[in-house]
Amino acid sequence: MRVVTAAEMRQIDQTAIKQHGIPGIVLMENAGLRVVEVIEGILGDVRDQVFSIIVGKGNNGGDGLVVARHLLNRGAQVKVLLMADPADFQGDARVNLNIWQNMGQPVYQVNQVNGINIIKVALLNTSMVIDALYGTGFHGVVNEKVGRIIELINDSHIPVVAVDIPSGLEADTGQVNGPCIKADHTVTFGLPKIGLVVEPGASYTGQLHIVDISLPRALTEAGHLQKYLLTGETVARWLPPRQSTGHKGTYGRVLVVAGSRGMVGAARLTTRGTLRAGAGLVTLALPAGLQPVAAASLDEAMSLALPETPEGTLAIGAAGVILETCRQVDVLALGPGLSTHPETAAMVKSLLPELEVPTVLDADALNALVGDVDMLGEAKAPLIITPHPGEMARLLDLQVAEVQENRIDLALAAARKWRVVVVLKGARTIVASPNGNIYINPTGNPGMATGGSGDALTGIIAGLLGQGLNPEQAAAAGVYLHGRAGDLAAEQLGQVSLLAGDIISFLPDVFKELENSFVPVR
């Protein structure tokens, strides 16, 4: 599903109004009605429930006034708390304030001296707060008074439904620069805004409801370079159906180059991830001394012993064998657990310009490039890189905090600069493609922050590449499936005890889930 910036949403609204002739007041009416429907879905009958609606002077406040009217008509008690002078309301918001007042309903002005007390009293008897203070027009930080009101609401623990976006949240970045409404539900109009689906914004959004306000479909689907929220439906469409005539070669031959003394588990997890993602034939190549122990626990994969250093890591001579083997495979996964041994890093750097098969570069393969990272842009092979924020910071010579504050922009800049697909891991993993497409992944949970989780992901992406997904799709589908498997594993096992191997074990359930809910079209 496409996600948008505030400016893109405004453009869509304006085109609907000006070119399609849908009056803005109709969009606002639809928006308010949809919020009421979501409220009824949460509470059931709203009769005799008490609502406090915090209303700002912009169109978001206008939506709130529509909500107020329909709740009142359905028998609820509604308190409208205005954060502006009635005289400041304009346009469609003005129309809806007039209607409310023409109905003989009072408004309470909380922008005045005793505003805090008015809110305190209102909250003493409120079943639900509706946040219609700021929408996509908000930028920066709320003022001190609004900040106190937001904190009062958050501290009250009364359920909050945010209209379009929680007030205090930046729609484009998901950044929260001061007090921000912590919503239990957010009802957003037309398309999800980026800030609702990336962290920290996603944590303030609560359950996200994306509702139709009658924007023409041609507008919400338009454009070619897009940002998308990954959904199971999209991923299911990309997955190739198993053919009755298929054989091992149909589903891809994958070479996994991973592991070193002390990190043989990384190699095994990557290999098992590749197999469980559906690859036809998988070979694990690793330092010769580790081959017996790796092979002993991997019945379904082949193994290949590579030249090793005295420390049990890949030696420079491994490059030739890897390149030779690459002639017989469709995909390479390179990096998990290789170690930062200088000779191994040199081996990775000698290999990279020679590669021709689509390759997933992870972990120590990326660490090997630090200081020489523009090599990525000169590679012949289609590449997917899967850095976590620390690795991304090292690649770009930035602080981790800088990476985390600019996840989408940096992932896209790196993808374009090096012409690689970038998978920037962490909560709400970002996949950026050199053609400008961005995918935000909603699956996954903190239980997956455990050793080996990234190795499993590398394996899964390689397995999907083997089955013919293009690098952009393989990366995006891989992060979705990996996160969803982690979510199913956490439901059964809890987040605390979750192991990387569990993620792989739950992959079959995810594939079944996708098969059962969607009919792949391909």
Ligand SMILES: NC(=O)C1=CN([C@@H]2O[C@H](COP(=O)(O)OP(=O)(O)OC[C@H]3O[C@@H](n4cnc5c(N)ncnc54)[C@H](O)[C@@H]3O)[C@@H](O)[C@H]2O)[C@@H](O)CC1
């Ligand atoms: N026709 C449309 O464009 C539609 C808009 N809709 C609603 O309209 C919203 C956007 O409306 P607007 O563009 O009027 O803006 P908002 O209603 O989001 O609010 C912006 C208001 O907050 C003020 N503001 C911005 N940053 C501030 C800060 N840091 N501190 C204090 N005040 C600040 C602005 O000056 C402006 O008055 C959407 O989120 C949505 O809820 C919907 O009604 C659907 C149709």
Ligand SMILES: [K+]
């Ligand atoms: K809001």
